Amino acid sequence: MKAIIIVILLIYLRQTVSLECELCDGPCRCSGPYLYCDNLNLTSALSCTDPPRTIDFSYNKIEVINWELFANSTAQNQYCHNNFRNNAITASTGTYRTNQCNRVILSLGYNALRELPSGFFVTDSGGGELFEFSFYVSNNRMRNIARGSIIVHNIIGTLTIYFDNNEISYIPSGAFDFHVSRTFTLYLRDNYIVSLSSTEFSHWLEISSQSLTIYVEANNITTMEYTEELAFLKSNITVRIYISNNPLVCDCNLRWIADTNSSIRQAIQASGLPFAPRCKTPDILKEHTLMSLFRQNFTCPPKLDPNATLNVQAISGKQLSLRCPFAKADPPVEFYDWVFTPSNPPPSPISGWDSQFATTTKTDQLIINNFSSEGIFKCTPLFPKSSVSVDINVSFDNSHETSTEEKINKKALFCS
Structure with missing residues (x-):
């Protein structure tokens, strides 16, 4: 009897896997909720009649993503994890549907994005809170981010955005429209950022409910403005700022940060000593850690x-x-x-x-x-x-x- 049950179970599983694989277009392969279309020299994404939860289109030649291609399903937990790394993507069309996913991952690293155009990623209004949303756009050649480029209608629990290794110098007001109920982490390392203000820092404070972590290491930041401190004072969230490897000018314009009650000072200290920012100029303060200086050290020569x-x-x-x-x-x-x-x-x-x-x-x-x-x-x-x-x-x-x-x-x- 046991043997018969095992045989029936194996036949059922085989039919299920075969059915899933038959419903995938082209040369892609399936395995349960996963669709693998990686490294096939594809110039456009393919869809499944029975959409999977995870799709992998990495290492192809796709130039434009049509989100409507993945909008033919209203079932739960489908097209939640989307890997488009290492393609030639420059734009997208259509509206992305969350399909009641608990976690959404969109990976667009190592593509040819010169900009993030308006409406690049827009979710539908259906579904409840997204437990987690991760958006990877690292290692592109992105310079411009348009207003309304990312619009998420769902409340996001934990949001992580990766903009590392691009050519971004400025993020305009209204570029992103979403609200984070718990934690927000933004990676902007290795870009051309010149100040926290140019990253819409005050806006991030407004849309985050509990904690905010910003990585702006290895940019072109020379100073921090007191207006950023004033924006900080209006917020009650926990903040960490990683700002090392920037050409900081430790002059009188940064004197305010010597105040031990400074919120930004505390946010930088929270990043830890190994990530302590250091002065680039003047020469007398070169390589001194910013947090080690007193008010009298910050001077502006004539x-x-x-x-x-x-x-x-x-x-x-x-x-x-x-x-x-x-x-x-x-x-x-x-x-x-x-x-x-x-x-x-x-x-x-x-x-x-x-x-x-x-x-x-x-x-x-x-x-x-x-x-x-x-x-x-x-x-x-x-x-x-x-x-x-x-x-x-x-x-x-x-x-x-x-x-x-x-x-x-x-x-x-x-x-x-």
């Missing part, structure tokens, strides 16, 4: 005024007024060092200067009475020390002397 006057004409024997043309120092410059190199030795020392023709002022203004020699003034803002300086060339206004001489000659001629 910069040369682009409208500065570096060639000044003066009148011999009159008052000379110069300005050291540096600005935007934070904290402000306390002293300015002046060194004068005369073209010809002056007939008398400059009052208040030392024997080396040097002096110090507390403001950027220098005033000399009875100035009597042309030459070059080198000005250096002490901040408290500085490697920047500028030369101001001072020459006499000969036109004034000529005008005076002409008046004397005219007066003499008139008298004669």
Whole structure:
């Protein structure tokens, strides 16, 4: 009796597997809920009369995905896991149906996506909460992400998006439309991101209910704006930010992050010491970890005024007024060092200067009475020390002397 039951069971299983395989188009092979169409040089995806839960179209030559091809079923848990890695995909059409999947995986890594166009991935409005949604678009050549490119009508429990190794510099407002009830993880490593603000950071805080983790390592981030901190203060979720291997400029614009109560500081610290971001510039702070610095370490040295006057004409024997043309120092410059190199030795020392023709002022203004020699003034803002300086060339206004001489000659001629 046992033998008969076993034989009947084997026949049933064989018929079931054979039936599934017969219902798959073309050269694909089936195994239970899996459809394997990988590495077949296909230029378009194929469908099954009896749709599987998992499809694998990796390593083919598919250029466009037609989601309607997989929309012929209303059964539960079908077309939930979709692997389209290593193709030539540049676009998609139609609407993706979740078919009441608990978990949805869409893998589009190693394709030719230059952009994520509007409506690239749109779900239908049916079904309940998605327990998990994973979207892989790593290792493409993607530069642009359009508004409305990903729209998920279902509430998502756990969302993971992989945008690693692309050419993304900016994510526009409204690019993604979804809500996450638990955790959201966004991978943006190895892109061209210049700031957290350009990733729609404040929007991620709004759509996440419990926790948010962002990986922005190896981008072009030089600073973080205080507006990002203000957006953070409105949120009550747990956040981790991985921001190492970026060319951070540790100047006065980042001073706010030295505050131990900073939410972004705490989010970066939560990523752990091995992932601690380090300063790229200035040289004095290079390779220092961002979290090891105090408020006084974050300074902005003075910069040369682009409208500065570096060639000044003066009148011999009159008052000379110069300005050291540096600005935007934070904290402000306390002293300015002046060194004068005369073209010809002056007939008398400059009052208040030392024997080396040097002096110090507390403001950027220098005033000399009875100035009597042309030459070059080198000005250096002490901040408290500085490697920047500028030369101001001072020459006499000969036109004034000529005008005076002409008046004397005219007066003499008139008298004669």
